[in-house]
Amino acid sequence: MTEIKIVADILKANDAIAEANARRLAEKHVRALNFISAPGAGKTTLIERTLEHFKGRARIGVIEGDVATSRDAERIQAFGVPVVQINTQGGCHLDANMVARALEALPLDELDTVFIENVGNLVCPVGYKLGEEAVVAVLSIAEGQDKPVKYPALFRRATVMVLNKLDLQPHCDVDPEAIVRDARAINPALEVVRTSCRTGEGLDEWYAWLEPWLGRKE
């Protein structure tokens, strides 16, 4: 019997490149975080707020993944930090090879941290390691209460869940604590930060969580 294991081979090849990315980042004393969420959960706005907050106090570079357009990269560029745009031209996730090329274009000697904003998608990006040390799962409360249960793989892999758009809670019939409970049933080690980028609520908690990732990696 002939077996065709395309998916497994692709993921294995990806993992090898992701490990090379991780080695390259470590050599440069740089940490990378991989931001994953559904479309419109607020990844870009969270990154904008973060760049504003740490302006002049942290050396952050950004890799922006998008299916089409360079809108997010342009938004980030306004903060005066190094940005590389990856346009996947319809592709549903970033892979390690795309990030390897993006890392070549970033001035890693001048950075301590790289934020990688993945394509908006709760499913496909989860299987593809990029060389990051942490996965930041961003979830908008307006997406409803059942997302951890329905998309468990992301919450299993995530280091931290940013439960965002909390200001919409009174209008959404959603119990944020039920989301946290379900997510932690999948991954008991998952850290949780509750935020609203619109009102600023909880952002200090997010900045406190993030701070250890912003120093030079030894």
Add this chain to the structure above:
Amino acid sequence: MTEIKIVADILKANDAIAEANARRLAEKHVRALNFISAPGAGKTTLIERTLEHFKGRARIGVIEGDVATSRDAERIQAFGVPVVQINTQGGCHLDANMVARALEALPLDELDTVFIENVGNLVCPVGYKLGEEAVVAVLSIAEGQDKPVKYPALFRRATVMVLNKLDLQPHCDVDPEAIVRDARAINPALEVVRTSCRTGEGLDEWYAWLEPWLGRKE
């Protein structure tokens, strides 16, 4: 030079099965609609409201696609309509072969319309025809203003856009008309319905749009 065209071949094979599904549906005088959205845009709730509204007046069956769990199928089953659950076990979209098997499990002789609720994902389901006559793109206003521009393929393919969660508009800094304008710049034939499944606003307009799809196909 050796060319490997895996993606094109997969999509070509899928299209052939989708055509077979369309023929099978036509023989049974049944129409199918493919509901596509990001996670948490409100597809299931829209289908629930619709089943409630047309109860006893339309013969609708539902195919529920999910990455994990059968929660949505259980929600739909409560309405006493035939439901088939497709659990993709991590897969990011429905394909025509999955739907072919689901159609075998539905009592097509007793139905006029099949709703197919795709996996929550704005990217991957778009390339895979299932045998449907129309694509219903559901977009939550809480996802922000830039979704048509950032995920153009869905809006190019959709028959109608249901702009949902309109009750959140005052809390979201989003102009719904800008979304409509951007979506129609991509697809001038796109029909648009503005709804809030929470308040019921606009649902009559949706039911009016849907009505012609609910009769026996001749």
